[in-house]
Amino acid sequence: MFLLCAMKLAEAKEQFIQQWGILGSQWGINRTMAQVHALLMVASQPLSTDDIMEQLNISRGNANMNVRDLINWQLVQKVIVSGDRKEYFTAEKDIWKVATCIMYQRKKRELDPMLKVLDKLNDIEGDKKTAEVKAFTETIANIQRFAGHAEKTLDTVIRAEENWFFSNFMKMFK
Amino acid sequence: MFLLCAMKLAEAKEQFIQQWGILGSQWGINRTMAQVHALLMVASQPLSTDDIMEQLNISRGNANMNVRDLINWQLVQKVIVSGDRKEYFTAEKDIWKVATCIMYQRKKRELDPMLKVLDKLNDIEGDKKTAEVKAFTETIANIQRFAGHAEKTLDTVIRAEENWFFSNFMKMFK
DNA sequence: TTTTATTTTCAATTTATTTTGAAAGTACAG
DNA sequence: CTGTACTTTCAAAATAAATTGAAAATAAAA
Incomplete structure (x- = not known):
């Protein structure tokens, strides 16, 4: 039961991310940047660069650059998790x-x-x-x-x- | 005196067209389509495909396709000049x-x-x-x-x- | 009908953008 | 300091988008 639910949620997130990517690219925003933004908007917790790479199947360089851009746009913020050397990121959800x-x-x-x-x-x-x-x-x-x-x-x-x-x-x- | 004035006007139009093209491309609109639109907006009379080709240095196919797209967007209209087989185009100026x-x-x-x-x-x-x-x-x-x-x-x-x-x-x- | 002017289409090419990945850079931990 | 974990950079490669130009289609004129 939990798995079924999780599956469906993952599917819904996936669709949202794809559509947000399409919308972004139609408005002159890099598709991947929009996807990263979407991913972070529906993430229930801050994600690391590795999480983003894995979930969107993109390279480290790509993930890093797009996250930086989103931070410049002030749509994403860095999150510091104590006891962890990695950087994590969250997006404004409102x-x-x-x-x-x-x-x-x-x-x-x-x-x-x-x-x-x-x-x-x-x-x-x-x-x-x-x-x-x-x-x-x-x-x-x-x-x-x-x-x-x-x-x-x-x-x-x-x-x-x-x-x-x-x-x-x-x-x-x- | 007339030439000086004409020069300056042409220059100003040119700059407007370029900037409108940049703006368009930043918002997900084909740069050339935006330029054709700008050209027609500041044209004092309807222009033919040949006029557009010449003024923007683009091919016939390109000019034709972008004019068609602009017509689809309802930003440009066909103008019929009696006694002329060519099609002319104007853009909404308001x-x-x-x-x-x-x-x-x-x-x-x-x-x-x-x-x-x-x-x-x-x-x-x-x-x-x-x-x-x-x-x-x-x-x-x-x-x-x-x-x-x-x-x-x-x-x-x-x-x-x-x-x-x-x-x-x-x-x-x- | 045939000729001629004009428009449309689209495969091939060119140009622009995005992505990769590995090397270089940083900075924390021991 | 040295090693390790992580981040950043950027030239090269891959991909996507725009452009050309000539052939096909269309339509007006003769």
């Missing part, structure tokens, strides 16, 4: 915190550089009234205004939703 | 519509399949009170609740922002 973290990180890393470029594109030499120039600067200005607006909205939503975990916690008693 | 379109498409194509898998992972054989099983199902349920919540929020934001274009239009007169 999906709201995960989402917030990813949104902020990607904004900083990928959206901000775009906005910096857009800023530069505002002054174009010559006649600002040429139809072509006007159309271009208007499109750029439009994107900038949208970005500013989106940023504010994001902050608002994040702040408004900070009680999400709590309200969620309440539902467990319904 | 960035709000572009963003809304992309959000809906990616949700449908990439997020929904994930949610479908999560649904299946809810019934695990055996004792639901095992700490491990409980932790796993709770994590999954958490993601599902988050997704449902995010979906509602997205709809709300989109509806609340539908006047964005109008309020934006007003700013032009300030």
